[in-house]
Amino acid sequence: xxxxxxxxxxxxxxxxxxxxxxxxxxxxxxxxxxxxxxxxxxxxxxxxxxxxxxxxxxxxxxxxxxxxxxxxxxxxxxxxxxxxxxxxxxxxxxxxxxxxxxxxxxxxxxxxxxxxxxxxxxxxxxxxxxxxx
Numbered sequence: 001x002x003x004x005x006x007x008x009x010x011x012x013x014x015x016x017x018x019x020x021x022x023x024x025x026x027x028x029x030x031x032x033x034x035x036x037x038x039x040x041x042x043x044x045x046x047x048x049x050x051x052x053x054x055x056x057x058x059x060x061x062x063x064x065x066x067x068x069x070x071x072x073x074x075x076x077x078x079x080x081x082x083x084x085x086x087x088x089x090x091x092x093x094x095x096x097x098x099x100x101x102x103x104x105x106x107x108x109x110x111x112x113x114x115x116x117x118x119x120x121x122x123x124x125x126x127x128x129x130x131x132x133x
Contacts, residue, residue, distance in 0.1 A: 007031060008129055009080050019065055019073040030059040036113035037106055037129070038063055044104050044115070046075050046132060077103070077133040091125040103133030 004010050011034050018026035028034060030052065038061055041047045048064040066074040082088040090096060095116050096105045105116035109126030119126060 004029075006080075006084050008033065008037075009083070011037065012078050012080055012130060015063065015065070015075065016078055019067075019075060022067075022071065023065065025062050025064045027053070027060045027062050030061045033108070033113060034061055040104070040106055040113065040115060041075075041132065044132070046104075075132060077131065079131045081105075081128040081130055088128045089125065090128055092120065092123045093125075095120045095125070096128060096131075098131045099133045103131060106130045106132065 007029075011028055014026050014028050035052070038047070038050045041063075042050060046066065048066045050064065051062045053060040053062050068074060090107075097116065098105050106129045107114055107116060107119050107126040108129055109119055109122075109124050111122065111124060113129075114122075114126075
């Protein structure tokens with residue numbers, strides 16, 4: 001088994017693939033960053049719930065996916081912005097707006113992982129990890 005070079009892209013891809021296959025939940029190898037991103041997804045209503053599962057190693061995050069009445073996934077767009085080869089940093093003044101405020105940008109800042117709105121309110125910039133809409 002090969003090592004994962006970009007854990008955030010792997011995290012987003014596992015969620016995207018599970019939604020396309022209409023799975024009720026998806027298991028993802030855990031890390032502090034992924035737990036923080038999952039908490040944001042839950043707080044903003046993109047996923048139902050999540051559990052931290054102890055597997056004797058690094059642990060797993062079990063994310064329970066959310067679907068609309070017609071079976072359409074709540075998360076329509078999940079895009080990785082900052083990549084290992086090309087980091088995308090923004091300042092507090094030029095914070096991105098996803099779908100004119102309807103979506104969420106997830107940022108890694110000096111004060112932790114937060115949404116674009118929280119970072120704008122705190123007046124800090126950071127690395128844009130992903131867009132969720």
